[in-house]
Amino acid sequence: MNTALASLSKFKQSKLARWGAVAIACLLAVYFLTPVLLNKAAEGLIREDRLVKSDVIVALAGDNRCNREKRAAELWRQGWADNVVVSGMSYAWGFHTGEAARLYVISLGVPEEKIYMICETLNTRAEARALDDLMRERGWNSAIIVTSAFHSRRATYTVERAAPGRSFYSSPVPTGSPEWTPRAWWSRRDDVYVTVREFASWANTLAGGWQ
Amino acid sequence: MISLGLLAAGCAALFFALPALLIAPASVEKSDVILYGALSKHSAADKYVIDLYRRGVARKIVCVGSQVSWELYPSDYARESLVSEGVHAEDVVSLRLPLAPCGGVELPRIVEFVKAHGWKSALYVTHPEDSRYTNNLARRIFEREGVALSVSYSPEDREELTRNWWRTHWKTQRMVGEAMIIALDRFYSECR
Numbered sequence: 001m002n003t004a005l006a007s008l009s010k011f012k013q014s015k016l017a018r019w020g021a022v023a024i025a026c027l028l029a030v031y032f033l034t035p036v037l038l039n040k041a042a043e044g045l046i047r048e049d050r051l052v053k054s055d056v057i058v059a060l061a062g063d064n065r066c067n068r069e070k071r072a073a074e075l076w077r078q079g080w081a082d083n084v085v086v087s088g089m090s091y092a093w094g095f096h097t098g099e100a101a102r103l104y105v106i107s108l109g110v111p112e113e114k115i116y117m118i119c120e121t122l123n124t125r126a127e128a129r130a131l132d133d134l135m136r137e138r139g140w141n142s143a144i145i146v147t148s149a150f151h152s153r154r155a156t157y158t159v160e161r162a163a164p165g166r167s168f169y170s171s172p173v174p175t176g177s178p179e180w181t182p183r184a185w186w187s188r189r190d191d192v193y194v195t196v197r198e199f200a201s202w203a204n205t206l207a208g209g210w211q
Numbered sequence: 212m213i214s215l216g217l218l219a220a221g222c223a224a225l226f227f228a229l230p231a232l233l234i235a236p237a238s239v240e241k242s243d244v245i246l247y248g249a250l251s252k253h254s255a256a257d258k259y260v261i262d263l264y265r266r267g268v269a270r271k272i273v274c275v276g277s278q279v280s281w282e283l284y285p286s287d288y289a290r291e292s293l294v295s296e297g298v299h300a301e302d303v304v305s306l307r308l309p310l311a312p313c314g315g316v317e318l319p320r321i322v323e324f325v326k327a328h329g330w331k332s333a334l335y336v337t338h339p340e341d342s343r344y345t346n347n348l349a350r351r352i353f354e355r356e357g358v359a360l361s362v363s364y365s366p367e368d369r370e371e372l373t374r375n376w377w378r379t380h381w382k383t384q385r386m387v388g389e390a391m392i393i394a395l396d397r398f399y400s401e402c403r
Binding site: 069094103210 | 254283285399
């Protein structure tokens with residue numbers, strides 16, 4: 001008993017042992033806190049607003065699976081707006097991704113005359129400027145922005161900056177496979193690429209970099 | 212402070228070295244088939260592929276790609292374009308691939324298609340920034356299955372991509388995106 005107490009007292013007095021204990025505590029904190037912080041960072045990319053009846057629902061370009069367009073058609077059927085905007089870009093072979101999106105939205109029950117298209121949307125800022133032009137032309141003042149969840153905060157931020165004075169509400173595509181999912185995103189290859197790229201895009205947007 | 216300065220200088224040097232790091236010298240070997248995978252908005256590789264076909268580098272062409280929108284496959288349109296430029300319709304097909312998280316998942320499907328047709332060698336025409344990685348990853352996957360592979364790209368695509376690339380959004384996005392893909396693939400067994 002005495003030997004054990006003596007060893008403990010010696011351990012407490014040893015500088016090396018104290019530093020060792022601190023290092024172990026730090027490592028444990030990093031081990032347990034990193035996943036929490038990474039999840040929180042990814043969840044921070046999402047913006048979901050309470051829906052308000054608006055002039056138009058906008059499905060932003062860039063979703064190969066067309067889940068954004070599907071969500072926009074769903075919101076239109078629920079009556080959140082009278083019009084739908086799809087967007088995309090043309091390729092050298094003579095097709096337009098926005099046209100394919102338009103046909104898809106028609107197939108989901110939205111009448112052709114209620115659908116508008118934004119062309120040549122190379123990035124979110126260009127898309128936001130084109131949307132502002134279209135909203136001005138049509139006299140629309142409010143829009144529901146539909147995009148992938150990881151893109152929702154930056155997209156809504158970008159359109160709000162491009163079209164001050166108008167109201168925008170974010171209603172992203174629900175998360176969950178095959179869509180991007182913030183929980184443990186680093187464990188899935190497709191989600192990790194999207195997440196890291198989105199953080200880089202945020203940095204570019206805030207710095208006013210490449211357009 | 213000095214460390215931060217050195218780190219920033221290193222990052223800047225790495226950034227400007229991306230074209231040299233990512234773009235491998237094009238290698239054109241006579242093959243059974245051309246795999247045309249450079250199908251994107253900013254690619255103009257049709258002319259290059261037609262030229263390879265006319266020079267007899269390969270007698271068959273497979274346009275390879277996944278959907279970019281609802282039921283929209285650029286490979287179908289690239290095929291039509293090649294046929295309209297004089298490639299025999301029976302010599303060119305479109306291979307529609309499902310969306311995949313990375314090349315390591317996609318490439319075995321292409322190898323399977325190549326083997327099913329009895330082809331023993333292929334020339335992969337890709338994007339310039341993807342050439343070194345494809346040369347490494349795809350060659351390994353193809354050669355494991357007994358198919359010889361060379362990797363090339365359109366010289367016009369390379370010229371366009373590398374011209375003032377750090378000042379243009381889509382060019383920077385492609386270069387940095389490729390660097391990210393290469394780095395991230397290392398951590399996922401299905402992509403290596």
